[in-house]
Amino acid sequence: MKPSIDSAAKLAAQEAIAALQSSYLDPEFSAAVIKWQKQHGRHSLPWQQTQDAYRVWLSEIMLQQTQVTAVIPYYQRFLQSFPDVFALAAAPSEEVMAHWAGLGYYTRARNLHQCAKQVVEKYQGKFPADTTLLQQLPGIGRSTAAAVSAFSYGTIAAILDGNVKRVLARVFAIDGYPGSKPIEDAMWLRAQALLPQQDIEAYTQGLMDFGATLCTRSSPSCERCPLQARCLAFAQQRTAELPVRKPKKVQKHKQALMLVLIHEGQVLLEQRPDSGIWGGLLSLPEIGGMRELQATEVLAMTDQLAQAHSFFERFGEVTQMLTLPDFSHVFTHFKLQVTPLRASIATRHAMVAEARYVWTDMAQIQSAALPAPIKSLLLSLA
DNA sequence: TAGCCGTGGGT
DNA sequence: TACCCAAGGCT
Numbered sequence: 001m002k003p004s005i006d007s008a009a010k011l012a013a014q015e016a017i018a019a020l021q022s023s024y025l026d027p028e029f030s031a032a033v034i035k036w037q038k039q040h041g042r043h044s045l046p047w048q049q050t051q052d053a054y055r056v057w058l059s060e061i062m063l064q065q066t067q068v069t070a071v072i073p074y075y076q077r078f079l080q081s082f083p084d085v086f087a088l089a090a091a092p093s094e095e096v097m098a099h100w101a102g103l104g105y106y107t108r109a110r111n112l113h114q115c116a117k118q119v120v121e122k123y124q125g126k127f128p129a130d131t132t133l134l135q136q137l138p139g140i141g142r143s144t145a146a147a148v149s150a151f152s153y154g155t156i157a158a159i160l161d162g163n164v165k166r167v168l169a170r171v172f173a174i175d176g177y178p179g180s181k182p183i184e185d186a187m188w189l190r191a192q193a194l195l196p197q198q199d200i201e202a203y204t205q206g207l208m209d210f211g212a213t214l215c216t217r218s219s220p221s222c223e224r225c226p227l228q229a230r231c232l233a234f235a236q237q238r239t240a241e242l243p244v245r246k247p248k249k250v251q252k253h254k255q256a257l258m259l260v261l262i263h264e265g266q267v268l269l270e271q272r273p274d275s276g277i278w279g280g281l282l283s284l285p286e287i288g289g290m291r292e293l294q295a296t297e298v299l300a301m302t303d304q305l306a307q308a309h310s311f312f313e314r315f316g317e318v319t320q321m322l323t324l325p326d327f328s329h330v331f332t333h334f335k336l337q338v339t340p341l342r343a344s345i346a347t348r349h350a351m352v353a354e355a356r357y358v359w360t361d362m363a364q365i366q367s368a369a370l371p372a373p374i375k376s377l378l379l380s381l382a
Numbered sequence: 383t384a385g386c387c388g389t390g391g392g393t
Numbered sequence: 394t395a396c397c398c399a400a401g402g403c404t
Binding site: 066067069070102104107124180217276329330331333372 | 385386
C-alpha cells in the first residue's frame with residue numbers, strides 16, 4: 001500500500017509542526033513560573049485546596065470569560081444548593097438557571113446541567129481524567145479540559161486562556177491578534193511545548209495568577225517579573241502594544257419596548273427561548289423583539305403603543321399606560337436601548353393559554369432567573 | 383472561520 | 394462616554 005500524495009503531504013506537515021514545537025522547548029520557563037507561583041501566587045481562592053473534580057469543574061466553567069471577584073459569590077451559592085454532581089444532575093433546570101442568573105453567558109448554565117447529567121449517567125458521577133473524554137462533555141473545551149484534569153488528577157496538559165495568551169504574546173513577542181485562528185494555533189504549540197514534567201498544578205495556576213496579577217493588560221509590573229530577562233516585549237519596549245488588540249467593528253444599536261404589567265404584587269414575565277440573547281431566562285414581554293436601529297428608520301411609536309395596548313388587554317382591562325425612563329444595556333456585540341412601558345389593569349383575566357407567560361411575585365424577583373438589567377429594573381419598582 | 387453569547391471592572 | 398476585555402465554547 002503506497003501512501004497517497006495527500007497523506008504524504010499531511011505527514012510532512014506533521015513533522016514540520018513537531019520540529020517547530022520542539023524548537024519551542026524551554027524548561028526554564030516553566031521552572032520560573034512554578035517557583036514564582038509557590039512564593040507569590042494565589043493559594044486561598046474558594047476552589048483551591050481541593051482536588052474534587054466537581055468543584056474544580058464548576059469553578060472552571062464559571063470562570064470562563066468571567067473574573068474571579070464576580071464568580072466567588074455564585075460559586076458559594078451554587079455549592080450550597082448543589083453540593084455534588086448528583087445533586088446538580090437531579091435539580092430542575094429552572095433552579096439551575098435561577099442560580100446562574102446575573103453571571104452571563106447562559107449557555108454555560110444549560111451545558112453545565114447537561115454535563116452533570118452525563119457525568120452521572122456515563123461515569124457514575126466521577127469526572128474522567130482523560131482530557132479527550134472531558135472535551136466530549138458539553139461546555140468543556142480544550143483549555144477547560146486541561147485545567148480540570150490538571151487540578152483534579154495532575155494530568156500534564158496545556159491551558160490557553162486570556163492570561164496565557166497575554167504572557168506568551170509578550171514573552172515571545174508574538175504579533176497578530178490572539179483571537180485569530182493562525183495566532184491561536186501557534187500559541188497552542190507554544191503552550192504545549194512549554195509544559196513542565198511535574199508540578200503541573202503550580203504551573204497551571206501560576207500562569208493564570210501571573211497574567212492576572214503581574215503581566216496585566218495595562219501597566220504590567222515588569223520590575224517584579226521573574227521572566228523580565230527573557231521577555232522579548234520588555235526588551236523591545238512593546239509591552240503596551242502586545243498582545244495585539246482585537247480589531248474593532250462598528251457597534252450595532254438595537255431598541256426594544258418592554259412591557260411592565262404589575263397587578264396585586266405580581267409581575268408578568270415571559271420565558272425566553274433557549275437560543276439567543278438571555279437564552280432560557282425569564283424576562284419582560286417585548287413588542288417586536290430587539291430591533292436594530294436603522295439611521296433612516298423613524299420608530300413607529302404609535303403603532304408599537306397600539307400593539308402594547310392590545311397585548312396588555314389580553315391580561316386585563318387596561319386603566320393606565322405610561323412609559324418609564326429609558327435605559328441602555330451594553331452586550332458584547334450590540335447596545336440595547338430599552339423603553340419600559342408600564343400598564344395598570346383593573347381586573348385580571350383568566351390566564352392566557354400560553355405557558356411562556358408567568359405571573360411572578362414581586363417578592364421573588366431577587367431569586368428569579370432574570371437578566372441583570374431586568375432584575376435591577378424590577379427591584380427599583382418594588 | 384468568525385460571529386455569537388453577559389456582565390462588571392478598568393482606563 | 395466609549396472602549397477593551399476577562400480562568401472560552403459552540404456553531
